[in-house]
Amino acid sequence: MPYTKTNSLTVSEPRKHGKSSELEFNDIELVEACLRGESPAMELLYRRYKRRVFGLVTRIVGNSDAEEVAQEVFVRIYRGLSKFRGDSQLSTWIYRLAVNASLTHVSKRKRRPECDPWDDQQAAPDEPMRDSALSRRLEDALQMLPAGYRAVIVLHDIEGQSHEQCAAILGCRIGTSKSQLHKARAKMREFLNQSLRE
Amino acid sequence: MRCITVKKHSSAYLDGELEAGQSSAIRGHLRICEACQQCYEEEAGLIAAASELQPLDPPDHLWQGILSQIADAEIADSEEVDRLPVRRAIVRRAIRRIIPANWRLHAIGATSLAIAMALLYADAGSQKPSQMAAGTADTRVEQGDTQQAAVLAPKATETRELYAPQLALTIEDADRDYLQTIADLRTILEEDRSSWTNKEARILDAELATFKRIGIGTRLAMSETSVESRDELYAHYQLEISFLESALMGELSGNSGSTH
Incomplete structure (x- = not known):
């Protein structure tokens, strides 16, 4: 019998848990439901983390490759959920996957011909910032930073993660996270001043 | 306090990680050193602006792409199970x-x-x-x-x-x-x-x-x-x-x- 591939995971609908609202799912319950292949839970997990993952990935790899990397990150999340043991927060685990995939992508891209990673055509912010020119300069300066600096500044200053969380996500010591952030900010200031002078 | 010390601790100061005495000393230095004051303002402005950057929404078709990749991977798993023996x-x-x-x-x-x-x-x-x-x-x-x-x-x-x-x-x-x-x-x-x-x-x-x-x-x-x-x-x-x-x-x- 010919097999028809389906994107929908509703091919088999295992038992439901009767949660009336998605807010009732904590992360552990959400993971368990995803592991049972429940498509509403998978979609809920996506909705819960899509902005954080996409924002982080976009700001590390740039707009041109963000979609590809974000997709890869989510596939890794769903395929790797069985390895999540709850030792850390789900968000930390997801951020870690996203940062690792992004940094790996950036290091691979270094060998490819240079392209503008920040392409106006894609992924514009939802609402204009108070000072959209500053926002644009900031995003441009971010793209000029080394990838490691970019990761720590995105996690701490944009995503609002603590140094403890940054260290857990980046797999480094808290002191390293602090010193990297300090250097990253200094570089950012340098690039921003340069762009003002030009 | 010297400029180099202020420069070294500026991030920690802005993140509120310094002890009261150290913070006070930095504030004191900023009052009398124009160059450090300017650096401080730039860094503070950068942090404030970064925290205000808007979240980025993925395109609508991303979810379908993810489901499609998962479907491909699961089909490959199925074939792998057949190949395993x-x-x-x-x-x-x-x-x-x-x-x-x-x-x-x-x-x-x-x-x-x-x-x-x-x-x-x-x-x-x-x-x-x-x-x-x-x-x-x-x-x-x-x-x-x-x-x-x-x-x-x-x-x-x-x-x-x-x-x-x-x-x-x-x-x-x-x-x-x-x-x-x-x-x-x-x-x-x-x-x-x-x-x-x-x-x-x-x-x-x-x-x-x-x-x-x-x-x-x-x-x-x-x-x-x-x-x-x-x-x-x-x-x-x-x-x-x-x-x-x-x-x-x-x-x-x-x-x-x-x-x-």
Whole structure:
């Protein structure tokens, strides 16, 4: 019998848990439901983390490759959920996957011909910032930073993660996270001043 | 406080991580140093602006793309399950060459010869105590008790006179079997390389290099004709074969591998 591939995971609908609202799912319950292949839970997990993952990935790899990397990150999340043991927060685990995939992508891209990673055509912010020119300069300066600096500044200053969380996500010591952030900010200031002078 | 100190602690100050005394000293310096004040304002402005950057929404079609990739991966899983028994059979066939105590079983032939010759000596009334010990030692070797065998074994020169040539051939066969099996499994594994991630390949290569290095070291350290010195080498080979088998079956976890 010919097999028809389906994107929908509703091919088999295992038992439901009767949660009336998605807010009732904590992360552990959400993971368990995803592991049972429940498509509403998978979609809920996506909705819960899509902005954080996409924002982080976009700001590390740039707009041109963000979609590809974000997709890869989510596939890794769903395929790797069985390895999540709850030792850390789900968000930390997801951020870690996203940062690792992004940094790996950036290091691979270094060998490819240079392209503008920040392409106006894609992924514009939802609402204009108070000072959209500053926002644009900031995003441009971010793209000029080394990838490691970019990761720590995105996690701490944009995503609002603590140094403890940054260290857990980046797999480094808290002191390293602090010193990297300090250097990253200094570089950012340098690039921003340069762009003002030009 | 000096400018360089303020510069060093500016991030920590802005993140509220300094003690009250240090923070006060920095504020004091900022009041009297225009250059540091300007740097401070720039950095504070940068942090404020970064925190106000808008979240980025992924395009609507991303979710469909994710579902499609998951579907592809699960179909591949399904096909992999079908391939697994075939792969298992190939690996088993390669390993079948080696029976864990293969060389010992072969050694029975050599031992039998030694015993027969010892009996011949006995019949002739010219049996030497050392030759009797040789027969006993080999019997114990068959049982895997190599330590006692080593104690009971005669001196190498006397042993060689009696049965060393045949035993040496047996050992040579066993060595060849182990090395050939390892080479075969490594070849099969090499064919899978294209499907590994860079990280997996790095981990696997490191493990295989360790196995190779220790195998060569163990081999160099042992006596060529000594039965008991083979135990360590063959235990190592078996460990490597077991590792390769797990790798080929996709059963390796991140920290698995050799216990060296």
